[in-house]
Amino acid sequence: MSAWLASAWKSSLRILLATAAIAALLLLLSGMRWSGTAMAGSRTSSSTNATTPAAGCAQCHAEVVSSYSHAGMQHALEPEGSDPVLKSHPSLHAQVGPYSYAIETKGAESTYTVSDGKDSLTLPVRWIFGQHSQTWVLEKDGTFYESAVSYFHREQALAATPGDENLQPQSVPDAIGRKVSQWELLQCFNCHATHATEGEKLTLDRLSLGLGCERCHQGSDQHMQDALHGNFASRPRSLKTMNAEETSEFCGQCHRTWDTVVRNHWHGEADVRFQPYRLANSRCFLGTDRRISCVACHDPHQPESTSVEFYDAKCLACHATGGSHAAAGEVKETALAAAPKTCPVSKTKCVTCHMPKVTLPGGHGVFTDHQIRIVRTGESYPD
Numbered sequence: 211m212s213a214w215l216a217s218a219w220k221s222s223l224r225i226l227l228a229t230a231a232i233a234a235l236l237l238l239l240s241g242m243r244w245s246g247t248a249m250a251g252s253r254t255s256s257s258t259n260a261t262t263p264a265a266g267c268a269q270c271h272a273e274v275v276s277s278y279s280h281a282g283m284q285h286a287l288e289p290e291g292s293d294p295v296l297k298s299h300p301s302l303h304a305q306v307g308p309y310s311y312a313i314e315t316k317g318a319e320s321t322y323t324v325s326d327g328k329d330s331l332t333l334p335v336r337w338i339f340g341q342h343s344q345t346w347v348l349e350k351d352g353t354f355y356e357s358a359v360s361y362f363h364r365e366q367a368l369a370a371t372p373g374d375e376n377l378q379p380q381s382v383p384d385a386i387g388r389k390v391s392q393w394e395l396l397q398c399f400n401c402h403a404t405h406a407t408e409g410e411k412l413t414l415d416r417l418s419l420g421l422g423c424e425r426c427h428q429g430s431d432q433h434m435q436d437a438l439h440g441n442f443a444s445r446p447r448s449l450k451t452m453n454a455e456e457t458s459e460f461c462g463q464c465h466r467t468w469d470t471v472v473r474n475h476w477h478g479e480a481d482v483r484f485q486p487y488r489l490a491n492s493r494c495f496l497g498t499d500r501r502i503s504c505v506a507c508h509d510p511h512q513p514e515s516t517s518v519e520f521y522d523a524k525c526l527a528c529h530a531t532g533g534s535h536a537a538a539g540e541v542k543e544t545a546l547a548a549a550p551k552t553c554p555v556s557k558t559k560c561v562t563c564h565m566p567k568v569t570l571p572g573g574h575g576v577f578t579d580h581q582i583r584i585v586r587t588g589e590s591y592p593d
């Protein structure tokens with residue numbers, strides 16, 4: 211359980227403990243996905259909703275708002291009716307065991323149909339999770355389901371949703387997908403949307419899709435109201451002062467913290483998705499040093515860079531020849547200032563060798579190992 215979840219759910223701790231084992235398993239199976247090598251630039255700006263509160267922020271923070279409209283996290287939950295993936299793949303089909311699935315898009319409407327050849331059931335696709343790969347959360351008679359099939363960006367095709375491959379539905383309604391409890395549903399929307407919850411209540415009627423500014427900058431909606439009236443006293447707390455450890459905790463609310471992974475005993479290649487955990491296990495990681503924090507390599511307001519050269523300067527901030535410290539002003543620990551070593555092999559493209567790509571079990575996704583290290587040929591995945 212991350213620090214954030216722990217505080218948000220303090221009041222329901224007992225229920226949580228009772229369901230923790232099941233929940234941990236469900237979240238491991240379904241919570242995090244397989245976005246991997248997706249290209250951030252594939253999105254058109256037309257899908258950005260200009261009526262989001264961010265439009266108000268743009269009056270004063272224009273640059274941030276404009277770059278963020280293309281960032282992955284803005285699109286963690288996609289709008290019904292204008293999702294680029296479904297628009298460009300208007301007819302998706304898959305067969306899983308005795309059931310066939312079809313996701314069809316006509317105009318602004320997408321439907322999810324499951325059939326066993328005799329009976330069939332069609333539901334509207336309302337909740338579209340994921341910008342690159344997608345899983346749909348479907349509703350039937352007040353019950354929510356995680357779709358039995360998902361769209362995979364790399365294959366550009368449908369296949370069984372990871373974690374749900376072994377479900378053996380006995381009827382067409384069962385074959386919609388895995389039933390999702392209210393508790394889990396809250397978690398899904400809380401990680402993929404803004405204003406999705408109020409206390410322990412799911413507020414689907416007021417949520418906004420994807421991660422809006424307010425999701426990370428709590429109090430910024432109020433700050434905007436005030437700022438427009440010339441009052442800047444209520445501005446949200448700055449996140450720029452967080453060190454590497456605090457940033458990992460912050461991003462780990464959703465990307466999972468070191469603590470969460472250890473306590474849930476998540477092992478094997480699947481834990482490559484939990485970057486805060488992998489990074490903390492690297493010898494490069496020093497909690498007090500901002501040069502190894504998530505935001506040193508990823509501006510949360512920008513699409514993720516897929517250029518390997520982009521990251522060279524980040525490594526060289528610590529591993530520069532001659533032990534020079536490009537960002538000396540940021541080094542607080544004198545121990546670290548004792549120049550980390552330089553590479554005997556290459557002066558560029560550091561991440562291609564030291565942050566290898568790892569394929570998830572099941573083969574549907576590729577992630578980048580944040581446990582920065584010397585990779586020896588034939589070694590097994592370091593857990």
Ligand code: HEC
Nearest residue numbers: 241242243244245339340341342343344345397398401464
């Ligand atoms: C604790 C936070 C958390 C919860 C709960 C969660 N997710 Fe996610 N999800 C993430 C993060 C972080 C990523 C991006 C990293 C990754 O792909 O693993 C992600 C990625 C995804 C992706 C792939 C997106 C892409 O563009 O490739 C899908 C699909 C997805 N989640 C669906 C769901 C569904 C459906 C649920 C609920 C049944 C859910 N998630 C619950 C945090 C969460």
Ligand code: HEC
Nearest residue numbers: 266267269270423427430431434437438445446448449450
């Ligand atoms: C009328 C102008 C105005 C509007 C509108 C506005 N802000 Fe601000 N914001 C400011 C000013 C001025 C500051 C203080 C700048 C500083 O301390 O560097 C600030 C500070 C912030 C900070 C803290 C930055 C830091 O690191 O200290 C955040 C975060 C922020 N605003 C987010 C938002 C968001 C999100 C919105 C929209 C919901 C918004 N702002 C709307 C003017 C505005």
Ligand code: HEC
Nearest residue numbers: 250282283285286340341342401461464504508510513514
């Ligand atoms: C409220 C939950 C949440 C928080 C907090 C969060 N993330 Fe994410 N992040 C997500 C989800 C969900 C996705 C998957 C978006 C998608 O592809 O659909 C994601 C995707 C990403 C991606 C891949 C984006 C791309 O272009 O494909 C990066 C990089 C990332 N997050 C970095 C960060 C960093 C750095 C922080 C901390 C400053 C952070 N995240 C905090 C939920 C979160």
Ligand code: HEC
Nearest residue numbers: 264267271274275278283421422423426449450451505510
């Ligand atoms: C996924 C979490 C996340 C989301 C969503 C997010 N921010 Fe930020 N923001 C951060 C973090 C982390 C920092 C500190 C970055 C750093 O340390 O360099 C930051 C810094 C800022 C700052 C101050 C630094 C600067 O670059 O001027 C402003 C202003 C800001 N954000 C505005 C916004 C606005 C406006 C939005 C919505 C369009 C937004 N943020 C969405 C996480 C987020």
Ligand code: HEC
Nearest residue numbers: 246458461465485486489502503504507516521561577578
């Ligand atoms: C030293 C640089 C560095 C740091 C620090 C770093 N990352 Fe990354 N990250 C990368 C690289 C390189 C990639 C792969 C980019 C590509 O090829 O698309 C990546 C990719 C990602 C992705 C996309 C999914 C994947 O695994 O390929 C997410 C999400 C992400 N990082 C989150 C984080 C979070 C959260 C933190 C902080 C715990 C963090 N990163 C710290 C370099 C870094």
Ligand code: HEC
Nearest residue numbers: 493494499501502524525528550551560561564582583584
């Ligand atoms: C905050 C500073 C910092 C950053 C940024 C950083 N490192 Fe390191 N790195 C260290 C320290 C400290 C060590 C351990 C001391 C040593 O071996 O010199 C280390 C060790 C290493 C090692 C040897 C690990 C081993 O298993 O023996 C490699 C390889 C490495 N770093 C590569 C990288 C690459 C590639 C990047 C960028 C993706 C990077 N580092 C970013 C500080 C950093």
Ligand code: HEC
Nearest residue numbers: 522525526529551552553554555556557558559560563584
């Ligand atoms: C072509 C693959 C490759 C690339 C690219 C690469 N390295 Fe290395 N690096 C290695 C290998 C292999 C070793 C181990 C060498 C040995 O032990 O003989 C190593 C060793 C290191 C070490 C440990 C040195 C020591 O004395 O223990 C550091 C630090 C390091 N690399 C950092 C980097 C940085 C920073 C970059 C980018 C500027 C980089 N590497 C680019 C393959 C690479």
